[in-house]
Amino acid sequence: MNTENLIVEKKEFILLKRFITLSSYHRDKTLLRHLKELSSNLETACVYSEDEIPKNVVRINSIVTVSTKRGCKKDFQLVLPSKENSSQNKISLLSCLGAAIIGKIEGSTITLDTPSNKKILRIEKVSQQNKNISLDILL
Template sequence: MKYGSLILEKKEYVYLKRILNISGYAENHETQKCLARLLEELRTAQIVDDDEMPYDIIRFNSKVTITFDNGIKETVQVVIPTDRDINTKKISVLTPMGSALIGYSEDDIILWNFPNGIQKIHISKVEQEGSYNGIDITI
């Protein structure tokens, strides 16, 4: 991990903690396990102001290109749950993939237990498409 731990912007961190603490949010057990791991990682995350956020950190609205161990490349955008749209590859932070990516940085390699088993993914590119800074993110 490039920065030693997850890095999250303060408002995004508060929002994420709030939605993760809603009991029974995930529909299935495997997704719940992914969200529990994210909650555990948040305990040691670096929480910073927006102007201190490194540009290559995955946050809400980031477009992320990932490469799987089998060579398949995929570009997704990590968004808040209400903005998810599988047709435009906007994935909710509450999905297994979204929870695996948030707070990591470009060039990080993640081993994550997805519903179909443990996978190794390389974050090859992070692009910022704007943030939710200054916007009241409510559930």
């Protein structure tokens, strides 16, 4: 992930902190590294209310298009862990990609460390689905 400040909506900030705390005992070391970095980045995040947050920020339920240096593109929706479904291109915010991309803006570049290599992805497009989230949800 980059060191630029993340941009997060207030409710999502609280939810992310809860998820990180609950996921801190996960066995996947790569994911734990991404969650630790996300936690650190949240300390300096710019937190906005729902009506103030810019529309080009990757949020929960955003539909995102990313591309590689070679021009390969992938569209997916960033969702809560309970809504993850790879066949529908719904990626959990607690996946390596989800943790690396949430709070970033269109045009940002992220480095995704995987067990086998590093992938550099550019956020090409972000569109919002305007689905309100509740703080009273479970993983």
